């Protein structure tokens with residue numbers, strides 16, 4: 001079966017010359033229709049860069065990023081993205097925020113059909129009672145629900161979630177993880193969920209792929225399949241020895257990669273050979289009797305090399 005998204009030999013860096021930094025190196029990723037994949041990595045490893053390449057917001061430097069066998073050349077409605085920071089229009093209500101997407105994607109539907117479509121997704125994220133509220137009247141969790149509803153209402157073929165819950169408290173996070181997993185079970189829209197939380201990755205996804213930091217850019221590690229029946233009961237799972245083993249395997253992989261990637265920096269320190277002042281010498285406050293200040297060029301420089309890990 002042809003993958004819905006395929007990255008082959010992708011690398012990406014930013015900047016030029018000395019300020020150039022390689023972020024992703026030789027990324028190979030294949031996602032099938034209906035997959036629920038989680039990509040996990042430390043902060044700053046390049047997770048957003050990876051999702052941006054799939055979203056078409058950035059282009060790879062080398063390698064190819066394909067969707068349905070065609071190169072990804074820019075953003076498109078078939079790829080819905082939910083960011084960490086909600087990105088709602090503050091002057092529009094919940095319904096209006098969702099309607100905006102629906103009106104844009106489905107202009108040929110009647111007014112009634114568009115209204116029904118928007119309400120279906122607002123209901124799916126349990127926000128019907130708050131549908132007339134403005135974003136500032138909602139909690140963080142509710143705002144993120146609107147974001148999810150708006151993205152889902154556009155009927156994307158693939159949902160790209162870039163650390164969607166990381167701004168939320170642990171309990172709200174847990175509720176939303178369960179809700180999004182439930183929605184996925186009902187819809188089976190392909191999901192790529194970016195996270196930095198091992199529990200979150202293992203609780204929601206069918207396979208978890210670590211993004212491992214490296215001195216010349218991050219690479220994807222071996223995937224960890226999560227063959228746990230759905231719906232998943234988090235309380236049961238957190239107690240289960242199988243789940244604990246998976247988590248240990250994932251955490252070990254991430255910690256091991258972090259240790260290997262810590263750069264060895266050689267710092268050069270210039271040690272000037274300044275002679276100590278003779279404190280026994282009589283001091284004078286005369287302008288003419290003062291020793292000339294040492295010039296930089298007169299200092300003999302010695303270099304010490306130290307390695308910092």
Ligand SMILES: Nc1ncnc2c1ncn2[C@@H]1O[C@H](COP(=O)(O)OP(=O)(O)OP(=O)(O)O)[C@@H](O)[C@H]1O
Pocket residue numbers: 014015023041042043044045046047048049050196
């Ligand atoms: N447009 C850009 N220009 C220059 N550097 C960038 C750009 N986008 C990302 N970077 C750099 O690439 C590296 C990876 O950033 P990225 O946002 O992809 O990481 P991340 O894993 O998503 O981090 P976090 O979990 O903190 O959001 C960082 O060092 C970042 O500064």
